[in-house]
Amino acid sequence: MSRFLLIVLMSFFSIFSASAANADFMRSIGKIYVVVGVMLLLFLGITLYLILIDRRLTKFENQIKSDE
Amino acid sequence: MIEKGKIWKFSGVILIVYVIIAGLLIPLKPGIESVEPSYGNAGETLKIQVTGYNTHFKEAGNSLRAWLKWDNGKAIAATEMVALDERRMNLTFSIPNNLPENTEVQAVTLLIDSETDGTSVLPSAIFLTQTEEVIAAEEVPWVKPANFSNNGMITFPFRNILGETIRNTYFHVPLWFGMMFLFLFAVIHSIKYLRKGDAESDLKAEAYTQTGIIYGLLGLITGALWAKNTWGAYWSWDIKQNMTVVALLIYAAYFILRASFEDPEKRARVCAAYGIFAFSTLIPLLYVIPRLTDSLHPGSGGNPAFGSQDLDNTMRMVFYPAVIGFTLFGFWLSSLQFRYLRLQKLREDLD
Structure with a gap:
């Protein structure tokens, strides 16, 4: 789980570092890759939130199991 | 096939799918x-x-x-x-x-x-x-540009600095609208709690606030990426950016406050009051102060964001569904969070 979280976080940073390292690429074709980046960040962010809820539920489930 | 109570979740997703397709496929005006x-x-x-x-x-x-x-x-x-x-x-x-x-x-x-x-x-x-020396007058063939053509295509406007990033209007801006709606619902449930003392209202307020903060953070980082490629820097210390961070920090304190109470009733009461306070600071921080000074951000420094300059009719056809879609999606995320909190509370009550 935490490894997955790490991958998501790394993708966040790679979007930013890619846009910083290669401004020409980000600004080619009328800056369309900025839109791609924004959509990716949005998707990753929502995924991160789902992972958060998922983890809490798993913990909760385990508690119930141990109660029984 | 879809239960009646789930139609709103489904329509939120359909709207976002429509926004992604229309928002990416409609070409820019030459x-x-x-x-x-x-x-x-x-x-x-x-x-x-x-x-x-x-x-x-x-x-x-x-x-x-x-x-x-x-x-x-x-x-x-x-x-x-x-x-x-x-x-x-x-x-x-x-x-x-x-x-x-x-x-x-x-x-x-x-x-x-x-x-x-x-x-x-x-x-x-x-x-x-033009230099200052006086030159003899001449016959200049002045004309009045007229009879403009209209190619009748459905397009988004072309703005020189923005280019294709004008499409971010459908992904970055609706996050803020969604955040406002989420915080608004949080404050409604906070008031409800203070009036009726129903523990579920308190949990709902918590769930909406949490999703609202997620939307706000996403709005900040998508905005930073957009700013890097239009304003030139991820963070320009612009008044709009700074005030947004202040607003989000005020909301972040809500969770610190929640964590610092042992007694659930006391926690619910204090947090409901704090939630109302946080919401009342949101409007001046996001919509009043940035308008009072100069800002890079549209909708600040005196220029309204929704003039015909920023949003034409074709964009509205995508933008409004985007706002509704992302708001419904946010409500869905909040409802998941709320159901988890309710389950946990049920279990605590049983113990």
């Missing part, structure tokens, strides 16, 4: 990307090369027309037009000896019109300099 050189002198024969975006200079053929227009309405037509390819064109203008305005340097707008592309405008395309 526009002028750059002009080289961007300066000239009075009285000279000025040759410029125009680089267009989504243009069809070759295909337009004889229907191409071009003007240089001064702010006072006077304009001169291009004397020669040579399309190099679909995106590049050479224009020649004979600049009058006596420029029509009194300043030394005058900015002129470039207008290009053709049947295939419609009208493209580049404000302040060329800066013309």
Whole structure:
């Protein structure tokens, strides 16, 4: 789980570092890759939130199991 | 197939799918990307090369027309037009000896019109300099640009600095609208709790606040990426950016406050009051203070964000569904969070 979280976080940073390292690429074709980046960040962010809820539920489930 | 109570979740997703498809597939209106050189002198024969975006200079053929227009309405037509390819064109203008305005340097707008592309405008395309020496008056063939073509295509507006990133309007801006709705519902449930003392209202307020903060954070980082490629830096210490961070920090304190109480009833009461306070700071921080000073962000520094400059009718057809879609999606995320909190509370009550 935490490894997955790490991958998501790394993708966040790679979007930013890619846009910083290669401004020409980000600004080619009328800056369309900025839109791609924004959509990716949005998707990753929502995924991160789902992972958060998922983890809490798993913990909760385990508690119930141990109660029984 | 879909239960009645789930239709709103489903429609939120459908709206977002529509927004992604329409928001990415509708092309930008043909526009002028750059002009080289961007300066000239009075009285000279000025040759410029125009680089267009989504243009069809070759295909337009004889229907191409071009003007240089001064702010006072006077304009001169291009004397020669040579399309190099679909995106590049050479224009020649004979600049009058006596420029029509009194300043030394005058900015002129470039207008290009053709049947295939419609009208493209580049404000302040060329800066013309006129020296003080008086030159004999001449007959200048002033024209009035008219009979603009309309190619009838469905397009998004072309803005020089934005380019394709104008599409971010459907992904970055709705996050903030969604956040406002989520915080609004949080405050409604906080008030409900204070009036009726129903523990579920408190949990709902917590769930909405949490999703609202997630939306706010996503709005900040998508905004930073957008800003890097239009304003030039991820963070410009712009008033809008700073005030947004302050607002989000005020909301972050809500969770610190929640964690610091043992007694659930006391926690619910104090947090409900704090939630109302946090919401009441949100409006001045996000919508009042940035308007009072200069800001890079649209909708600040006196310029309203929803003038015809920023959002045309085609954009509205995508933008409003985007706002509704992302808001419904946020409610769905909050409901998941709320159901988890309710389950946990049930279990605590059983113990």
